[in-house]
Each structure stands twice: as structure tokens, then as C-alpha cells.
Amino acid sequence: MNFKRINFISFLTVLIGVSGIIGPIIWDYYRSNSELQVKTLDHSVVIEKPIKLDGLVISYRGENLDELSKSTFTITNTGRVPIVKDEFVKPLIIEFSNKLNVIEVKIDEMNPNNIDAKLIFDKTEGKVTFDIPLLNPGDQIIFSALAKTSEIKFTATARIVGICSLIVKNEPPEIVPDKNRPWTVYPVGFFTILIFLSTFTGISKIPEDRRIKKLIKNNKFKIPDINLKEEFISWINTTFSFSTLKERKALIRFVNELPEESKFSISHHKVIMSTLHTIFDNSVPQIFIVLMAELLVCLGAWYVISNI
Secondary structure (H helix, E strand, C coil), rough: CCCHHHHHHHHHHHHHHHHHHHCCCCCHHCCCCCCCCEEEEEEEEEEECCCCCCCCEEEECCCCCCCCCCCCEEECCCCCCCEEEEHHEEEEEEEEEHHHHHEEEEEECCCEECCCEEEECCCCCCCEEEEEECCCCCCCEEEEEEEEECCCEEEEEECCCCCCCEEEECCCCCCCCCCCCCHHHHHHEEEEEHHHHHHHHHHHHHHHHHHHHHHHHCCCCCCCCCCCCCCHHHHHHHCCCCCCHHHHHCCCCCCHHCCCCCCCHHHHHHHHHHHHHHHHHHCHHHHHHHHHHHHHHHHHHHHHHHHH
């Protein structure tokens, strides 16, 4: 019977690695594959409503006003893939709720500066239409609006391939916000720590794993003369503690099937050696399993650090 070595740490690595680390990372990558965010970056009141005085007129570019405020907005590709012009089935349109009060909209900055985006402001309708050739992941357009009011609200609409809905944030942040941290950081971080701790057990067993397997392979492994099966089973659990419980059980089951004798004979030792060859000659080295676990730890650590 050919026993493949699937020990505790390898099983833990595969199960926890896939479900606890790789799974959430793939889910987060798929979820945020295409994403466009429009949000208010800043809002300030330039002129507050003054006390009415005869003859006092405040104007901006021919517009008489009692109040004047300025809001700054950002359009950001927060996804992981570029958004090209052909994917805009319907262009991005920003529509202001107090449309008759918005008097000017302009692009202030583009990061990087070669985005070449343009906007068309329809003052009558109070809406802005954007022409965006390309937005790579992380690209950002910053634009501002002046309004004859102390507050500016907006809605954003677009029809973009791969994006079900836009992320719209009307309220400016009161403080500098933390990075938008996906919830998947927490399970990935937990399982990364768990696997990291479990690898210490695997590392401590590497020397014994290599030594005993080498002795078995070269037929130099010595089986002690033990009278009782119970003692022999205890010796198996102690000597092969680096192996999987399944492997030890296979050897114990074989020993239990031997006839009751005061002492195991040389012929029994030969059969036991043959069984050890069957179990361990095709087993995966402990160091390989530990390296797999460490790779998962590195992947999980990279994901957590990049999202905090």
C-alpha cells in the first residue's frame, strides 16, 4: 500500500492557506477589479451671506451673489484594471442638486498630468459631462465647483463596462481618512499568523525527518527489540512524531495484526522495515511543506501590509 505523506502541517497549510489567505485575496481582487470613485475632497465657504446694505453688491464674473462656496471633487480609478474610453457606454455625468446656483466648474489637477481629460459644463442644467480617454489604476482627476450657496451636493452616473455602480461620496472627510481597508485584511492576517506559528513545529521536525528517512532509505534504521506491542506502539509514536497521524496509524495497525509473541522476531522486523519503506519512501520532505507554508505567510504578510 502506497501512503502519500499528507501530514498535519501540510493539511493545515493547504486548508488554511486556500480558505484563509488565498481565498480572501482572490475575492478582494475580483471584487475590486473594476471600480470608479467620485467623492468630495474639500468644501469651504468663500463668502458668507452678508447683512443687507443698500448699494452693496457682491459679484463674481458678472454673477450677483450673496454667498459663495467652493467644493473640490476627485474622480479616481480605485480598481485594479485600466478603464478606457471605449468602455464608457454612457459618459460620466456629475449633476448638482442646486444646479442654478453652480456658476463655474473646472479641472484643477490630474494625476498623472497626461490623463488629458476634458469636461463640458452645462450651466443651465447644472451638470458636468466628462470625456476621459484612459484611467489607469490609481489615476485621479481633481475638479472644483463654485456655487452661489453654502452647500453643494451632487449625483454621479455613468455606464461603464465591468462596473455595476459608481462609488459616490458626497461628504468631505472631517479628518484625513485612513486608507480604505478591505475586510479581507483581517482573516488573511489571522490565518497568516496562525500558519506562521504552526511552521515552528514543522521546522523543529526537519532534522529528525531527514535523519530517519535517510536511515530507512539506506536500510540502516534499527528497530529495537521490544517485548510488548504496547511498548512498540509507544516507540512508534515517539520515534515518528514528525510524521502524520495517518502514517503512524498505518504502522500501528500493521503491528497490531502481528501474532502475539513474547518478542518480535527478526522476520517481523524485516516486514516492519518493508512497511516503513512503503510509507516513507514516497513521502514529501518536511522542509518542502515548511517552505510552502512560508510562501503562504509571505503572501499573506504582503497583502496585509499593502492594505494598511
